[in-house]
Amino acid sequence: MLLGLQWGDEGKGKIADFITPKYDIVARFQGGPNAGHSLEINGMKHVLNTIPSGIFHPNCINLIGSGVVVDPVKLQDEITKLYPLGVDVKKNLYLSKRAHLILPTHRLLDAASELSKGDNKIGSTLRGISPAYQDKTGRSGLRIGDIQLGTFQAKYNEVKQKHLNLLGYYGYDLSTSELNKMEADWFASIEFLREYVQVDSEYYINNALVSGKKILAEGAQGSMLDIDFGTYPYVTSSNTITAGACTGLGLAPGHIGKVYGIFKAYCTRVGGGPFPSELNDSTGEEIRKIGHEFGATTGRPRRTGWIDLVALKYAIMLNGVTNLFITKSDVLSGFDEIKACTSYKVNDTVTPNVPYEICDGSIEPLYDTFKGWKEDITRLTSMDDMPQELTGYLNYLEQQLMAEINILSVGPDRDQTIIRKPF
Numbered sequence: 246m247l248l249g250l251q252w253g254d255e256g257k258g259k260i261a262d263f264i265t266p267k268y269d270i271v272a273r274f275q276g277g278p279n280a281g282h283s284l285e286i287n288g289m290k291h292v293l294n295t296i297p298s299g300i301f302h303p304n305c306i307n308l309i310g311s312g313v314v315v316d317p318v319k320l321q322d323e324i325t326k327l328y329p330l331g332v333d334v335k336k337n338l339y340l341s342k343r344a345h346l347i348l349p350t351h352r353l354l355d356a357a358s359e360l361s362k363g364d365n366k367i368g369s370t371l372r373g374i375s376p377a378y379q380d381k382t383g384r385s386g387l388r389i390g391d392i393q394l395g396t397f398q399a400k401y402n403e404v405k406q407k408h409l410n411l412l413g414y415y416g417y418d419l420s421t422s423e424l425n426k427m428e429a430d431w432f433a434s435i436e437f438l439r440e441y442v443q444v445d446s447e448y449y450i451n452n453a454l455v456s457g458k459k460i461l462a463e464g465a466q467g468s469m470l471d472i473d474f475g476t477y478p479y480v481t482s483s484n485t486i487t488a489g490a491c492t493g494l495g496l497a498p499g500h501i502g503k504v505y506g507i508f509k510a511y512c513t514r515v516g517g518g519p520f521p522s523e524l525n526d527s528t529g530e531e532i533r534k535i536g537h538e539f540g541a542t543t544g545r546p547r548r549t550g551w552i553d554l555v556a557l558k559y560a561i562m563l564n565g566v567t568n569l570f571i572t573k574s575d576v577l578s579g580f581d582e583i584k585a586c587t588s589y590k591v592n593d594t595v596t597p598n599v600p601y602e603i604c605d606g607s608i609e610p611l612y613d614t615f616k617g618w619k620e621d622i623t624r625l626t627s628m629d630d631m632p633q634e635l636t637g638y639l640n641y642l643e644q645q646l647m648a649e650i651n652i653l654s655v656g657p658d659r660d661q662t663i664i665r666k667p668f
Contacts, residue, residue, distance in 0.1 A: 246274075246461065246462035246463075246464070246487060246490050246501060246502075246503075246504055246505065247260065247261055247264070247461060247462070247463055247464065247505040247507065248463075248464035248467075248468065248485065248486065248487065248504070248505070248506065248507070248564060249464065249466065249467035249468060249485070249506075249507050249508070250467065250468050250469075250506045250507060250508040250557055250560040250561065250564070250566070251467045251468070251469055251508055251509060251512055251513070251514075251553075251556065251557070251560070252466075252467045252469045252470055252476075252512070252513065252514040252515070252518075252520075253280075253465075253466040253467040253470055253514075253515065254281075254467070254509075254513050254515070254538075254540070254547060255467060255507040255508055255509055255572060256283075256507055256509065256572035256573065256654060257282055257298070257463065257464065257465070257507050258281075258282025258283050258284050258292075258293055258298040259282075259283065259284055259285070259298075259572070259654065259657065259659065259662070260505070260507055260570050260572070260652065260654070260662075261282070261297070261298035261299060261461065261463050262284045262286070262298045262299065262301060262302075262659060263652075263659055263662050264461070264505075265298070265299035265301075265302045265305050265461065266302060267459065267461075268299065268305060268459045268460060268461040269304075269305065269306065269453070269458040269459050269460065270299075270305065270306045270307075270308060270450075270453055270458055270459070270460045270461070271297040271298060271299030271300075271305055271306075271307050271308070271460075271461045271463055272297060272307075272308040272309075272310050272446075272450065272460060272461070272462050272463065272494055273295070273296075273297045273307075273308070273309050273310055273313050273463050273464075273465065273493075274310045274312045274313070274462050274463070274464060274489055274490045274493030274494045275310075275312040275313060275464060275465060275466075275483040275484060275485060275489045275490075275493045276312075276313060276314075276374075276464070276465030276466055276481065276483055276485070277294075277295065277313060277314040277315070277316065277347065277372060277373075277374040277377065277465075278294040278295050278315075278316045278319040278320070278323075278347075278372050278374070279294070279370040279372050279374055279465075279466075279481075279543075280293075280294055280295070280465035280466065281293075281294060281540060281543075282294075282298050282463075282465070283657070284298060284301065284659065285657040285658045285659065286301060286658070286659050287658070287659075288658065290657070291330075293323065294319060294320075294323055295309060295313065295315060295316070295319065295320050295323060296309070296320070296323055296324070296327075296334075296338060297309070297463050298463060299461065299463075300327065300332060300334070300337060300338065301330075301332060303333060303337065305337065306337055306339060307337055307338050307339070308339045308340075308341065308444075308446060308449070308450070308494075309338070309339070309340050309341060309344055310341050310344065310446055310450075310493050310494045310495075311341040311342075311343035311344050311446050311447065311493060311494065311495060312344075312483060312484075312489060312492060312493020312494065313341070313344045313345075313493070314344070314345045314346070314347050314373075314374055314377040314378060314381070315340070315344050315345070315346055315347060315389065316346075316347040316352075316372065316373065317346065317347075317431060317434035317435050317437070317438055318430050318431055318434045319347075319372070320434070320438065321434040321437045321438070324338070324437075334441075335440065335441060335442075338441060338442070339441075339442045339443070339444050339446070339449070340389050340438065340441055340442065340443045340444070341389060341443075341444060341445075341446035342388060342389050342390030342443050342444065342445055342446070343388055343389070343390065343445075343446060343447075344388060344389045344446075345377055345378075345380070345381045345386045345387065345388050345389075346377070346386070346387045346388060346389065346391075347372070347373040347374065347377045348373070348377070348387065348401070348404060348405065348408070348431070349373075349424060349427035349428050349431050350376075350404075350405055350408035350409065350412070350424070351373030351374075351376040351377045351380070351408070352371065352372060352373035352376075352427070353373075353408070353412060353417065353419065353424070354373070354376040354408055354411060354412065354415075355371045355372065355373045355374070355375060355376055356371050356417075357411075357412055357415040357417040358375070358376070358415070359371060360415075360417075361415055370543055374481070374482055375482045376408075377482075378482035378483060379482075380404065385403075385404055385407065386404070387400055387401060387404060389438070389443055390443065392435055392438065392439060392443075393439075393443070446494065446495060447494070447495025448495075450494050450495060450496060451495065451496070454500060462490040462493075462494060462496075462501075464485055464486075464489065464490070465485065466481045466483075466485045467485060467560075468485055468486050468506075468559075468560035468563060468564060469556055469559075469560060470485055471484055471485045471486050471489075471563075472484055472485075474486065474563055476518050476519050476603055476604055477604070478604075479516065479517050479518025479519070479604065480518075486560075486563050486564050487501060487504055487563070487564045487565055501565075503567045503568060503668070504564050504565050504566045504567050504568070505566070505567070505568050505569075505570055505668075506560065506561060506564060506566035506568070506569050506570070506648075507569075507570045507571075507572060508552075508557060508569065508570075508571060508572070509552070509571070509572050509573045510552060510571055510572070510573050510574040510576065510577050510638075511532055511536075511549065511550065511551055511552050511573070511576065511577065511583075512549070512550045512551065512552055512553050512556075513536075513538050513547040513548060513549050513550075514547065514548045514550075515540055515543070515545055515547050515548070516545075518604065519603045519604050519608070520548055520550055521550075521553060521555070521556075521586060521589060521603075521608045521609075521610045522550035522551045522552070522553045522584075522586040522610045523548050523549070523550040524549055524550045524551065528580075529548075529549045529550060530549075531580075532549040532576060532577075533546060533547065533549045535576050535579075536549070536573055536576040551583070551584040551585060551586055551610075551612065552584075552585050552586065552642075553586045553610070554585055554586055554587050554642075554645050554646070555586060555587070555588060555589055555597060555598065555599055556599060557646060558597070558645075558646060559598070559599045561646060561647075561648060566648055567648070568648065568649060568651045568668045569642075569643075569646065569648050569649060569650045569651065570650070570651060570652035570653075570654070571639070571642070571650050571652070571653055571654065572654040573654065574622065574635060574653060574654065574655060575621075575622050575623050575654075575655045575656055575661075577617065577618075578617075578618055578619065578620060578621055578622055579617070579619060580617040581616075581617050582614050582615060582616060582617050583614075583615050583617050583638070584612040584613065584614050584615070585612060585613050585615070585641070585642075585645075586610040586611065586612055587611055587612065587613050587645070588610075588611045589608050589609065589610060589611065590608070590609040590610075590611055591607070591608055591609075592607055595611065613641075615634065615637070615638055615641070616634050617634060618632035618633075618634040618635050619632075620632045622635065622655045623655050623656040623661060625655060625663070626663065627663070628653070628663060628665055631653075639653070639665070649666050649668070650665055650666070651664065651665055651666045651667070651668035652664060652665060652668070653665045
């Protein structure tokens with residue numbers, strides 16, 4: 246499986262696309278349309294929100310798993326954009342019947358809830374994802390499989406009324422015409438999705454394993470945004486770590502093989518929440534500018550900082566990572582020195598661990614410092630040509646993280662990817 250080890254935006258889409266030829270099925274196991282998996286192929290950029298990142302490979306089935314929440318309008322738009330590219334979406338995209346639907350009123354609830362928090366906003370993308378997961382755990386959600394039932398409209402009306410009551414509680418200024426337009430678009434997209442293959446995904450995945458198929462489970466967001474082990478409450482609404490693939494696809498833990506952890510050569514974060522190694526200075530702004538650190542889906546500027554090894558080691562432990570892939574090392578070219586956070590000073594105590602009070606305590610990052618490299622590495626195709634300083638930095642990271650770095654990304658395009666060590 247493949248997942249992010251930081252706060253998201255690590256480059257999962259690009260790497261998933263790059264390694265897809267080794268797999269028969271790519272399956273998204275959690276998250277919703279807030280994900281922005283960017284792929285660049287032959288200079289053309291593609292952003293996938295819900296569709297798995299193996300969709301550009303014609304011999305690969307792409308499954309939206311049961312742990313995903315699906316906005317039919319967003320998914321239809323995403324699918325439609327693939328048609329002119331010659332992608333056979335109807336053949337290669339499967340939907341789990343157990344995946345939950347994001348309703349128009351979920352999006353309104355998201356906006357109302359975030360507005361009510363005032364200065365304590367979580368930083369939601371306002372796409373209705375959190376309210377959809379709340380309905381899932383509250384046992385009142387609608388699922389893809391419900392589309393085919395004769396009781397679908399009645400179920401929809403019941404959930405809608407519940408949401409309208411909640412919006413009244415928030416005092417949300419609801420526009421009837423706005424909601425009517427949202428519903429019209431939503432039901433049109435529901436009809437559109439009826440044409441796509443819907444499967445009992447738990448059976449589909451397990452039968453594929455029995456028949457010898459190779460499956461890549463693709464996560465969204467990042468490990469530090471996990472609902473249980475991330476920087477709560479500044480997290481997403483699902484389990485983004487390895488265990489989430491079991492519940493989000495219907496896989497027994499024993500079926501999890503290699504775990505590929507992806508991380509940037511530095512750190513970024515979107516929205517609120519703790520970020521110990523954040524750079525609120527010209528260096529942070531330079532990283533943002535060079536790395537084009539703006540959300541692929543929302544366009545929001547990302548916060549930037551030096552790589553955080555405390556958080557990385559924590560994520561590697563939680564996920565049982567077997568192999569590491571590093572992205573955006575090219576962004577650090579040109580800096581006189583680069584830094585790596587090795588521990589935190591929390592209320593005058595130095596710790597190598599992520600503390601429970603990370604959201605509330607006074608945390609000072611402690612760093613190791615390295616000489617930077619000046620060379621442009623975006624056109625390099627071999628590790629033999631890499632600057633000595635970069636090679637030293639990668640060796641240092643391997644020693645600190647106690648895992649091999651197998652892939653090095655030196656640019657956004659599919660071809661700007663170097664296999665450093667076999668995996």
